Amino acid sequence: MYVLQVHLNCALWSSEVYETQAGALINVELALRRGLAVRCAHCSHSGATTGCNRLRCTNTYHFTCALQAHCTFFKDKTMLCYLHKPRTISVSGDRSSSSSPFSTPGPTSDPNPGADPYDSELRCFAVFRRVFVQRDEARQIAAVVQRGERQHTFRVGSLLFRAVGRLLPQQMDAFHNEAAIFPVGYHANRFYWSMRYSNR
Numbered sequence: 001m002y003v004l005q006v007h008l009n010c011a012l013w014s015s016e017v018y019e020t021q022a023g024a025l026i027n028v029e030l031a032l033r034r035g036l037a038v039r040c041a042h043c044s045h046s047g048a049t050t051g052c053n054r055l056r057c058t059n060t061y062h063f064t065c066a067l068q069a070h071c072t073f074f075k076d077k078t079m080l081c082y083l084h085k086p087r088t089i090s091v092s093g094d095r096s097s098s099s100s101p102f103s104t105p106g107p108t109s110d111p112n113p114g115a116d117p118y119d120s121e122l123r124c125f126a127v128f129r130r131v132f133v134q135r136d137e138a139r140q141i142a143a144v145v146q147r148g149e150r151q152h153t154f155r156v157g158s159l160l161f162r163a164v165g166r167l168l169p170q171q172m173d174a175f176h177n178e179a180a181i182f183p184v185g186y187h188a189n190r191f192y193w194s195m196r197y198s199n200r
Contacts, residue, residue, distance in 0.1 A: 014049035024134040052081040162187040
């Protein structure tokens with residue numbers, strides 16, 4: 001059984017993922033599989049799962065890259081990339097919608113002229129509610145039973161992974177930075193070979 005870890009907002013803002021009333025995140029594994037083949041419009045690395053909701057826009061981002069690229073997130077869990085976010089100009093301290101550089105302030109054909117497109121913008125991404133990834137537990141148990149108690153070791157070059165670790169709720173404060181997630185119990189060894197003596 002493999003353990004796959006992901007930042008909460010990266011999963012929550014993936015296009016396929018939705019949340020039930022109980023807090024279950026559905027389709028997280030599907031989003032992760034799709035992300036392996038999708039490159040980020042900001043950093044060009046694979047793993048992007050947060051797509052622009054504008055029709056026919058193909059811009060897809062990592063969550064943190066979307067923030068850096070000044071994408072706009074909304075309370076209804078939609079996101080618009082920088083090219084398609086609502087344009088505004090400042091007129092005497094008020095926000096007025098502007099779809100063209102030649103627009104002039106004044107009456108518009110908007111049925112709700114007092115509505116500000118930024119009223120529904122989400123600016124805080126902290127998640128204080130209980131959420132969890134909905135997984136196919138029957139399939140996981142079956143996989144463990146079929147494999148038995150065999151221990152697998154994963155090796156990349158001279159780096160040997162002994163345990164991937166796990167994350168407990170009380171240990172969530174300092175388990176990651178911008179570049180990596182390092183769970184509690186993670187254990188790896190690296191072999192350093194001598195430059196002077198062979199086989200040492």
